[in-house]
Amino acid sequence: MDGAISVIVPTLNAGRQIDTLLTRLEQQTRKPDEIIVVDSSSEDITQEMIKRHPEVKLIVIDRKNFNHGGTRDAMLRESTGDFVLFLTQDAMPSGNDYIAKIVAPFADDEVALVYGRQLPRKDARPAEALVRKYSYGDESMVITKADIPSLGIKAFHSTDVCAAYRRTAYLEVGGFETDVLTNEDMFIAARFLHAGWKIVYEANATVIHSHNFTFKQQYKRNYIQGVEIAKHKDILGDASLSGEGFSLVKYTLGGLLRQGHVIEAMRFTVDCGFRLIGNRNGQRAAAKSHGRKE
Structure with missing residues (x-):
């Protein structure tokens, strides 16, 4: 699949994770052309760990200025890739072919967004492991506007935990909202579908990610x-x-x-x-x- 690839990772006190994540990204079979980390003024060793990776671009922002939609939008516009991949600091690619697999569906010029599969961590509660299995099954899926009546809200399911965007499509629909508190991925997915673009759930592009929320x-x-x-x-x-x-x-x-x-x-x-x-x-x-x- 031709085209430059940028990876963007927002961080906050990610000292225990970020070095491993960046190393895993640098070891991918399809190496990213650019990695940007936007850090919300971490108070731990996050920035020190990032600086161990000289090819990574570090952008530091005031914590109070972070916004799920606005910060990601600003970083996408700062990036240069034809395809822009978002990962969260606690989403670890499960193999060295993650990038190759998540960008593969872009061979179809009508695909605007691809999101990957989340596998539970070893410490996930039994319920959390089942929730991940339900929400992220082992079969890939292509979603179009025609699927909205049958899928309902599930048609707009996406996740910036591990998602990739076609830059031209992203800009065409206006990008993420700059003041959204959460679910910026769901709302832009809806706009993509209404605009006639396709969304792909790529079950073969996997990351390790789960939470044991109180x-x-x-x-x-x-x-x-x-x-x-x-x-x-x-x-x-x-x-x-x-x-x-x-x-x-x-x-x-x-x-x-x-x-x-x-x-x-x-x-x-x-x-x-x-x-x-x-x-x-x-x-x-x-x-x-x-x-x-x-």
């Missing part, structure tokens, strides 16, 4: 998502989260019980309650701030 963290995360999803009804249309959420819960609970993780199943049920309440409260807050009823 109930409080899960609530906060879903509250923010609820706010942003409510604010973006014009882009998402009538696609509902509830049906997809129910399917995930059913799959995960069933898997936990089959594996004999009864206590973990009970914990996951409580976890889902925090997710649901957080999301609904976020949507209510967004509706209230716009002076309308839900």
Whole structure:
């Protein structure tokens, strides 16, 4: 696949991870033409570790200026690649062919966005491992505008944990919003589809990435998502989260019980309650701030 490749990694106190991640990127069979790390004024050894990689471009910003959409947009425009890959600091390519695999679908000129598969870390809770397996299956998929009615909200599923963008398509639809709190990847995916571009889920491009969130963290995360999803009804249309959420819960609970993780199943049920309440409260807050009823 022809074209220059840029990789962008936002960091904050990533001292335990960033050296290994950058080394893994430099060892790829398809080496990136450019690696940019944008660091939110880390207080640990992150910047020291980055400077061990002289070919990596380090950009330091004030922490209060970081924004999921705005910072990534600024860095993409700073980069030079025809294809721009985003990774989070805790997403580790599982092999040296990750870049080659995630850019392969761009051989189709109609593909604007490719996102990869997330495999759980060894320390992932049983429920988290099943959630990753449900959300990131082993079959690749090409999504078009015609798939929105059947897939619903899942049509817009994307993740900047491990995603690649065609620069021309990104600029054509206006890029990420500069003031979005989260889900910038979902909203631009929706714009791509509505504009006639294709999105690809490439199951062969894998990274190791998972989280063991506390109930409080899960609530906060879903509250923010609820706010942003409510604010973006014009882009998402009538696609509902509830049906997809129910399917995930059913799959995960069933898997936990089959594996004999009864206590973990009970914990996951409580976890889902925090997710649901957080999301609904976020949507209510967004509706209230716009002076309308839900």
